[in-house]
Amino acid sequence: MARKKNSSAETTRPRIREAALRLFARHGYAAVSMRQIATEVGVQAGTLYLYTADKQTLLFDLMQAHMQDLLAALAALPAQDDPLAALEQFTRFHLRHHRARQDAVFISYMELRNLEPENFERIEAMRRAYEAHLAGILARGKATGTFDLPDAKLAAYALIAMLTGVTTWYREGGPLSLARVEDIYWDMVQKAVGA
Amino acid sequence: MARKKNSSAETTRPRIREAALRLFARHGYAAVSMRQIATEVGVQAGTLYLYTADKQTLLFDLMQAHMQDLLAALAALPAQDDPLAALEQFTRFHLRHHRARQDAVFISYMELRNLEPENFERIEAMRRAYEAHLAGILARGKATGTFDLPDAKLAAYALIAMLTGVTTWYREGGPLSLARVEDIYWDMVQKAVGA
DNA sequence: GTCTATAGCGAGATAGAC
DNA sequence: GTCTATCTCGCTATAGAC
Known part of the structure; x- marks a missing residue:
């Protein structure tokens, strides 16, 4: 049930990039999980794959x-x-x-x-x-x-x-x-x- | 007492350090697994824990x-x-x-x-x-x-x-x-x- | 466009045989 | 001192509901 409607794909993409940039810089690429990035953005991990291969x-x-x-x-x-x-x-x-x-x-x-x-x-x-x-x-x-x-x-x-x-x-x-x-x-x- | 140590123990410790140093430098700490280090040294993964916590x-x-x-x-x-x-x-x-x-x-x-x-x-x-x-x-x-x-x-x-x-x-x-x-x-x- | 759920895998670390 | 076997956990990535 309850899924987030009304969310804007226009803002999700840059938000993913900003979160990834900050987390990679802070902890290192290998040490950061896709789940962490998703959490930071406020989406589920699977959603990231709509924006990156x-x-x-x-x-x-x-x-x-x-x-x-x-x-x-x-x-x-x-x-x-x-x-x-x-x-x-x-x-x-x-x-x-x-x-x-x-x-x-x-x-x-x-x-x-x-x-x-x-x-x-x-x-x-x-x-x-x-x-x-x-x-x-x-x-x-x-x-x-x-x-x-x-x-x-x-x-x-x-x-x-x-x-x-x-x-x-x-x-x-x-x-x-x-x-x-x-x-x-x-x-x-x-x-x-x-x- | 002075039971004779296994000869390879003397060399295993430095070999672990050298392998870890090289692999961490090349791929990054988070990206390197204990299994990789063990393979490089020529021992099983569990053996590493004899030398490091x-x-x-x-x-x-x-x-x-x-x-x-x-x-x-x-x-x-x-x-x-x-x-x-x-x-x-x-x-x-x-x-x-x-x-x-x-x-x-x-x-x-x-x-x-x-x-x-x-x-x-x-x-x-x-x-x-x-x-x-x-x-x-x-x-x-x-x-x-x-x-x-x-x-x-x-x-x-x-x-x-x-x-x-x-x-x-x-x-x-x-x-x-x-x-x-x-x-x-x-x-x-x-x-x-x-x- | 985002969710839930999960497949498939490999990680760190431990137990006990030899 | 080293091995094999295994526990438990968290990871990337995908499938399908809504």
Whole structure:
């Protein structure tokens, strides 16, 4: 008897994605059951399969959406001829974007190993494209003498790791404002590349 | 009395730890079954419980051993009065130590969320002690004017994230030797703190 | 579109033979 | 010290009612 009428499929889909994102980030993909996700959304476990083929596809869709979002936001930034300006723009963009999406960032790094090979390759390719963008800025700056660094690609890895690390310790309401954190990181980035 | 022990018992314990470390790092704690670990070792699942109380304890023991190993190795380094020398020593030590223990490093960061609260606190305390060591070097260097940085604690977070990142991309047999990678990172670290 | 119910499986952990 | 056998539980995914 008593089944929920009047529920909107329009809102159930995003609610499933939000619940899965939060739970996967908090406990890990393998540790979260479809039942937990359903409970969080307020539906029965079987209902989830109206919206996703299976658990793996749900994970992949979350990661793919995150990476597409990231690359689209990067592409939407205004072009910068000056390597130093481009690096500052990238630094601040990366910090802001990642900080605002801690759960998705965490999952997209952490759950790579839980993707089936084909899905893994597709996500990895997008991640490489993002890294290549920064490496390109650094290589240009190195060529023009704006930067002084031994290896542009390695520096790109190092800087991205440094910047992404902010998601592991920064908490809203702490002693430092996000703007201040941005300035401090930009100061270190700038120096690290010998600008 | 001194009844002679079965010879394989001496080797089974470390073999369990090695198998668990490798499998947890590769697939994640929650995704690995006790049966898989047992198969890897070449024993039956029930045999594992001769060596560990349960799966959670096995994870905690691996992480605790890793952190104790890290702190002991850090404490064994020769004292350095000069902040710059201390920073270089720390940088090279961190890279070498983490690079040689990729699986344990990965687990100790990734599986924190799968620890029960009490176990989590104990591991976190050791991680904070390690961070505090670097923050101390930076604060001393800032006080003496050797370094130019806005925030020693934040810089410690940033540098550790940057250095630990090497474990995600460095592969033996790649184009760069570990010594070369060390030199490149040390170059960036040095510049980043305004030395 | 969501529910109840369940099939089918594999998990963690334990008991007792050898 | 290790094995076989098993208990009990919770999981993913599906079927069919409403």
